[in-house]
Amino acid sequence: MVRSLYSGVTGMKGHQTRLDVIGNNIANVNTMGFKSSVVTFRDVYYQSLRGAAGGNGTRGGVNPSMVGYGSKVSSIDLNMTQSISSTTGNPWDVSIGGEGFFQVQDSNGNIFYTRSGKLGYDNMGYLVDSNGNYVLGTAAQGNKVVGLKPGSSRIQMNIPALNPTQANATNTINNIQYTFTATNTTTDGNISLLLLSDNLPAGVMAEATVTSTGITVKLNRNATFASLTELNTAINTAITEANNGTPHPAGNFNLTTNPADIFPAGGLTGAQICETAGANVAGTVTGDRKPLQDVGFDLANPPTGDEFYNGGAITNLEVKYDSTNKQWTIFAQVTPEGGGGPVTYSKTVSGSELSSGKIRLTPAGGSRGDYLTLVCPTEEGLLRLSNQYKDLNPADKNGPEELPPLDQAITFPADKLPVTGITGLNVSSAAKSDNLGLASQPFVLQHGTEGGPQTLADISNFKINANGVIEATQGDTILELGRIDLATFDNPSGLEQVGSTYFANTGNTGNIKIVEPGTGGSGALASSTLEMSNVDLGQEFADVITTQRGYQANARMITVSDTLLEELINLKR
Numbered sequence: 001m002v003r004s005l006y007s008g009v010t011g012m013k014g015h016q017t018r019l020d021v022i023g024n025n026i027a028n029v030n031t032m033g034f035k036s037s038v039v040t041f042r043d044v045y046y047q048s049l050r051g052a053a054g055g056n057g058t059r060g061g062v063n064p065s066m067v068g069y070g071s072k073v074s075s076i077d078l079n080m081t082q083s084i085s086s087t088t089g090n091p092w093d094v095s096i097g098g099e100g101f102f103q104v105q106d107s108n109g110n111i112f113y114t115r116s117g118k119l120g121y122d123n124m125g126y127l128v129d130s131n132g133n134y135v136l137g138t139a140a141q142g143n144k145v146v147g148l149k150p151g152s153s154r155i156q157m158n159i160p161a162l163n164p165t166q167a168n169a170t171n172t173i174n175n176i177q178y179t180f181t182a183t184n185t186t187t188d189g190n191i192s193l194l195l196l197s198d199n200l201p202a203g204v205m206a207e208a209t210v211t212s213t214g215i216t217v218k219l220n221r222n223a224t225f226a227s228l229t230e231l232n233t234a235i236n237t238a239i240t241e242a243n244n245g246t247p248h249p250a251g252n253f254n255l256t257t258n259p260a261d262i263f264p265a266g267g268l269t270g271a272q273i274c275e276t277a278g279a280n281v282a283g284t285v286t287g288d289r290k291p292l293q294d295v296g297f298d299l300a301n302p303p304t305g306d307e308f309y310n311g312g313a314i315t316n317l318e319v320k321y322d323s324t325n326k327q328w329t330i331f332a333q334v335t336p337e338g339g340g341g342p343v344t345y346s347k348t349v350s351g352s353e354l355s356s357g358k359i360r361l362t363p364a365g366g367s368r369g370d371y372l373t374l375v376c377p378t379e380e381g382l383l384r385l386s387n388q389y390k391d392l393n394p395a396d397k398n399g400p401e402e403l404p405p406l407d408q409a410i411t412f413p414a415d416k417l418p419v420t421g422i423t424g425l426n427v428s429s430a431a432k433s434d435n436l437g438l439a440s441q442p443f444v445l446q447h448g449t450e451g452g453p454q455t456l457a458d459i460s461n462f463k464i465n466a467n468g469v470i471e472a473t474q475g476d477t478i479l480e481l482g483r484i485d486l487a488t489f490d491n492p493s494g495l496e497q498v499g500s501t502y503f504a505n506t507g508n509t510g511n512i513k514i515v516e517p518g519t520g521g522s523g524a525l526a527s528s529t530l531e532m533s534n535v536d537l538g539q540e541f542a543d544v545i546t547t548q549r550g551y552q553a554n555a556r557m558i559t560v561s562d563t564l565l566e567e568l569i570n571l572k573r
Contacts, residue, residue: 005558005562006070007070007071007557008070008554008555008557008558008561009070009558010069011070011071011550011554012555013072014072016551018039018073019544019548021037021039022540022544025535025540026537029533029535030533031501032116032118032530032531032532033116033501033530034501034533034534035078035533036078036079036533036535037078038076038079039073039075040073040075040076041071042071043068044068044072045068046068047067047068047069048064048065048066049065050062050065051064077493078492082096082531083531083534084531085097085526085530085531085532086530087528088528088530091462092119092121092464093118093529093530094484094525094529094530095525095529095531096486096522096523096524096525096531097526098523098524099492099521100486100517100522101114101115101486101487101489101503102116102117102129102135102484103136103137103514104131104133104135105136106133106134107133111136111505112133112498112502112503113487113495113502113503113504113505114129114500114501115501117530119135119464125156125157126154126155126157127154127156127157127470127482127484134155135154135155135484136155137482137485138153138155138483138485139153139156140158140479140480140482142160143160143480144480145480155470155481155484156482157470159459159474159479160474166182166183166184167182167184167190167191168181168182168446169443169445173436173438176257176262176436178255178438178443179255179258180445181253182250182252182445183250183251183252183254184249184250190213191214191215191250191444192215192443193443193444194216194217194442194443195217195218195219195438196217197220197274198218198219198221199220199221199222200218200222200223205223205234205238206218206219206234206235206238208235208242209242210239210248214442217239219234219270219274220270221269221270221271222269222270222271224267224269225263225273226263226266227267228255228257228262231255232252232253232255235255236253272436273436274437461473466517466518466524466526468483468486468516468525469482469483470483470484483516484525485515485516485517486517486523487512487514487515488520489505489510490510491510494507494510495509
């Protein structure tokens, strides 16, 4: 009877321990990388009531008679089965698609193992986990991870120093790509370089004006430049003279073109280099009714002495179609380069004049002899002109009333437009069509990247690949910042849980192997994912019920034994 009390007590203690384990499993159902535990029981020692005896010629054998003393916990084993992974979108989150453990090191040098891949980096560039412990692996040599070292170490993700690059700017004009390059790295902002033509004294190839942010070079409109080399020499000489006889901080400026040979035999004058008819306002007609067609503005043979002779800026431009009368109304306002108020041009055209390809716009009032010519090879192609910086046909501007738009429009490609900050569309009076046309096309040279060390904050597009290599993008270069190594064990169930999803090595784990992810029996890594807990809630709740019933049964056994003892005591009274 007393033995039954002991059995009930041991049974209750064992089921209480099992309930503790189940409770811990359920509590960590959403803990990334958590591994559940399973409790097993064993019976305890026995008291022999009768020993066994073998049979003989006169008597048969008997079995032993034993009474046990209940049960106790035999083991609490880790369930190391892999769970599913959850996508996080964070490139520093990583999961292991198979066997293996991440290695982490605390501030005291102790090494632990975990399946939780919630990683990041500290202010020193070390790869760390969510608890601030160092993740171990192989450091990069330069921009590459080479080989596997015998022992893993902390991964400090150093970013290689950058080399200075040349400041440059590229524009495409008249189907020619022009690139200006500054030989030195500029560190005090961008440089705007603008070429213009002017009537300079004979023998003077170019003059320049230099400010902190911009350079204007005027080429002698009557001087002839035989090649790009001669043009570059004239530009840099003028800039040096304007800069008190010293080269510009950005260095020499060098113009290159694609195709390379653009100078015809006999060269080009300064006017031909800087001024082109219509190139600065060339556009493309788009729509369903007509194929793509070129359209632009041309200044042809303006009268001598006219205020618009040296060109100007179109500050308002409207081209509208009247579908009822089958006619176009064209309106333009031009601010002359020589100063003075804007000059207004307007005309209504239709039929044969449209189909002729060129439309003359005369000034309002007809008192002036200057004119613009609209190049329009199609009768149905035009309605609205606009660019990416400003609407050139707003409803609140002066001019004809807005009519319902057709499915046609004129758009201006970015490579044929002035840069931001230049108002209007610039036109010039030069008549040549094969010149460079660099006037009103400022080259804004972006300052080069300064040399020296970089930090992780200067890097974008981090990635941890399947082999554990940490990759980052620096411009067009892929940098390898280090590699995460994995640990594998002969018996991973022999690991000891120490909290924070960490495991410690024990004498029963067997051999430890440090391997590259995806090799040596380890799983590959998956970036932007985290391994979930492997707790099976259905099984855990079923175990709760059986544990509860076992506990209740053992408690009942104690109650019954107590009742019997009470009856025995009462008999003695």
